[in-house]
Amino acid sequence: xxxxxxxxxxxxxxxxxxxxxxxxxxxxxxxxxxxxxxxxxxxxxxxxxxxxxxxxxxxxxxxxxxxxxxxxxxxxxxxxxxxxxxxxxxxxxxxxxxxxxxxxxxxxxxxxxxxxxxxxxxxxxxxxxxxxxxxxxxxxxxxxxxxxxxxxxxxxxxxxxxxxxxxxxxxxxxxxxxxxxxxxxxxxxxxxxxxxxxxxxxxxxxxxxxxxxxxxxxxxxxxxxxxxxxxxxxxxxxxxxxxxxxxxxxxxxxxxxxxxxxxxxxxxxxxxxxxxxxxxxxxxxxxxxxxxxxxxxxxxxxxxxxxxxxxxxxxxxxxxxxxxxxxxxxxxxxxxxxxxxxxxxxxxxxxxxxxxxxxxxxxxxxxxxxxxxxxxxxxxxxxxxxxxxxxxxxxxxxxxxxxxxxxx
Numbered sequence: 001x002x003x004x005x006x007x008x009x010x011x012x013x014x015x016x017x018x019x020x021x022x023x024x025x026x027x028x029x030x031x032x033x034x035x036x037x038x039x040x041x042x043x044x045x046x047x048x049x050x051x052x053x054x055x056x057x058x059x060x061x062x063x064x065x066x067x068x069x070x071x072x073x074x075x076x077x078x079x080x081x082x083x084x085x086x087x088x089x090x091x092x093x094x095x096x097x098x099x100x101x102x103x104x105x106x107x108x109x110x111x112x113x114x115x116x117x118x119x120x121x122x123x124x125x126x127x128x129x130x131x132x133x134x135x136x137x138x139x140x141x142x143x144x145x146x147x148x149x150x151x152x153x154x155x156x157x158x159x160x161x162x163x164x165x166x167x168x169x170x171x172x173x174x175x176x177x178x179x180x181x182x183x184x185x186x187x188x189x190x191x192x193x194x195x196x197x198x199x200x201x202x203x204x205x206x207x208x209x210x211x212x213x214x215x216x217x218x219x220x221x222x223x224x225x226x227x228x229x230x231x232x233x234x235x236x237x238x239x240x241x242x243x244x245x246x247x248x249x250x251x252x253x254x255x256x257x258x259x260x261x262x263x264x265x266x267x268x269x270x271x272x273x274x275x276x277x278x279x280x281x282x283x284x285x286x287x288x289x290x291x292x293x294x295x296x297x298x299x300x301x302x303x304x305x306x307x308x309x310x311x312x313x314x315x316x317x318x319x320x321x322x323x324x325x326x327x328x329x330x331x332x333x334x335x336x337x338x339x340x341x342x343x344x345x346x347x348x349x350x351x352x353x354x355x356x357x358x359x360x361x362x363x364x365x366x367x368x369x370x371x372x373x374x375x376x377x378x379x380x381x382x383x384x385x386x387x388x389x390x391x392x393x394x395x396x397x398x399x400x401x402x403x404x405x406x407x408x
Contacts, residue, residue, distance in 0.1 A: 011109065018113045021146070021381040027085050034088020037095050047094035047398055052334060055327035060087065062320050063278040070277025072285040079279025086387060093391025094398055103396050104358060110388070111162035114155050115183045118190045121145045121152065125193065138193045147380045153191055153199035154372060154382050158365055160187035161206060165361040169354065195243050197251075198376055204239075206368045208232050214360040216343055216352040254375060256298055257306045263287060263296040264310045268317070275317035280304050283314055308373025328370060328390075335359050335393050338400040362393040 013029050020026060037044045048057070063080065070076040097103050125138045139149040146152040163184040167177065191200055208228040215221050240246040253259065267276065267286055270293070276286040280303055287302060288295045296302070305311045312321040339359040346352040369378050369386045378386055 014109055015113050017384070018110060018381070019117050021384055030085035030089040033092045033096065034085060037088060037092025040092075040095050043095045043098075044091055047394065048091065050334065050394075051330040052327055052394060055323050055330060059316070059320060059323035059327060062316055062323060066275065066277045066282075066316060066320075069274055070282050071290075072277060072279075072282040075281025075285060076277040076279045079281055083279075086384065090387040090391045093388065094395035097392060097395045098399070100358065100396060100399050103392050103399070106388075106392055107162055107358075107361065108166055110385075111159040111166075112183065115159045115163075115186055117145070118152065118156055118159070119186050122186070122190060122193065134193055139195050149194040150196045150199055150376060151380050151382055153194045153196035154202075154369070154378070155385065156187040156190040156194075157199050157203035157206065158368060158385060160184055160191070160203070161210070161361065161364060161368065163187065164207075164210075165357055168357055192242070195245050197243060197245050198372060200243060201239070202368060202372045204232070204235055205371065206364050209367065210360065210364045213363055214353070214356055216349065216356060256300075257375065259296045259298055260287075260302045260306055261310060263293070264305045264307075264314050267293060268310075268313045271317060273317045273319060275313065275315050275320060278315050283311065286314065304377040304379065306376050308370065308376075308378055311377055328366070331390060331393055332363060332366070334397050335363055338397040342400050358396060359393070362389055362396060365389045366393065 016023070016025050017029060047053075067073050067076055067080075097106050125141055126134050129137055129141060144152070146155065163180050167180050167184075191203060208231060211224040212221050212228065215224055250256070264287075267290065276282050283304060284302075305314060309321070309325075312324055316323070336359075339356050342355040342359075343352045346355045366386070366389050369382060369389070372378060372382075
């Protein structure tokens with residue numbers, strides 16, 4: 001096999017993954033990656049033999065056990081089967097991307113491919129609506145890329161973060177900075193055109209938080225924190241002018257999300273420990289067919305809780321929420337400790353900054369999705385990105401922690 005074949009196959013698989021994340025081909029790719037992880041089970045076991053792996057492993061077992069009390073056992077079983085390829089692929093990520101260069105490559109290649117897909121969507125929008133109407137009606141133009149404007153806008157925000165961090169590495173060759181600027185501009189234009197309030201707000205928060213995570217030394221972080229508060233206050237005043245939807249009356253009830261949030265809390269209070277079973281099908285059945293709780297009044301049917309954290313609560317109760325929540329916390333703590341270890345090996349301030357860059361980007365990316373998950377459910381391609389980033393974060397910590405934590 002020629003030397004270029006593996007790289008070409010990797011790019012092709014990544015393109016299919018990010019261009020059409022719900023296709024059967026993507027399911028096969030994820031299952032194949034998971035099979036690679038299972039084939040190399042010793043390396044996979046070592047990679048996940050830590051508090052993160054323990055907590056999330058128990059979370060998966062709890063989801064499987066929920067078949068015994070699920071409000072819709074057949075629906076939960078079907079959703080578990082559908083989620084299996086992605087879960088197995090996430091297991092394999094630390095085994096596949098087992099060097100810092102591969103982690104960087106995975107992040108940047110994904111950003112390039114996703115931005116290319118977003119650019120094609122922008123071309124479609126402007127071609128069909130024209131320049132004047134695109135800024136007003138783009139978010140209402142069907143069919144949606146990635147199922148909803150919020151989802152595609154979140155991906156644009158993630159890619160913009162990657163391009164900003166990539167710029168700071170100083171790695172691009174001649175003309176590379178122009179391409180990075182183009183990618184960043186495309187992502188920002190997409191965020192603006194789609195006018196999705198949640199992704200825009202969380203993107204601003206992520207960009208303000210990124211320097212706090214990245215900069216070495218508490219003095220610089222203190223200065224960055226003061227500037228972030230000042231800039232945040234100013235941007236909060238400007239946001240309604242940039243996006244008039246922030247003045248829309250739907251802001252009062254978060255576009256009718258408040259109804260389902262209140263309803264989920266009422267349901268959760270009835271089964272606080274174990275929840276109603278894994279998956280969106282069990283959620284829908286519990287919401288609309290519960291014999292003792294009337295469904296919420298709304299002009300549309302809620303497919304999920306419009307909150308990642310409330311979905312954890314209604315699916316797995318207090319136990320499931322604790323396992324997954326503590327798992328995310330353990331991953332962030334591990335990432336921070338390994339970043340500090342890498343920073344101590346640096347010889348000067350610039351090396352310290354670059355040592356922190358990749359973990360800061362991964363932490364900000366995960367935080368971007370998890371904070372967004374307070375007010376909406378990260379579905380479709382965001383869910384892929386969420387666990388892809390988690391696997392890459394764990395992979396990076398293994399490269400820093402040393403050979404003792406890896407099987408080579």
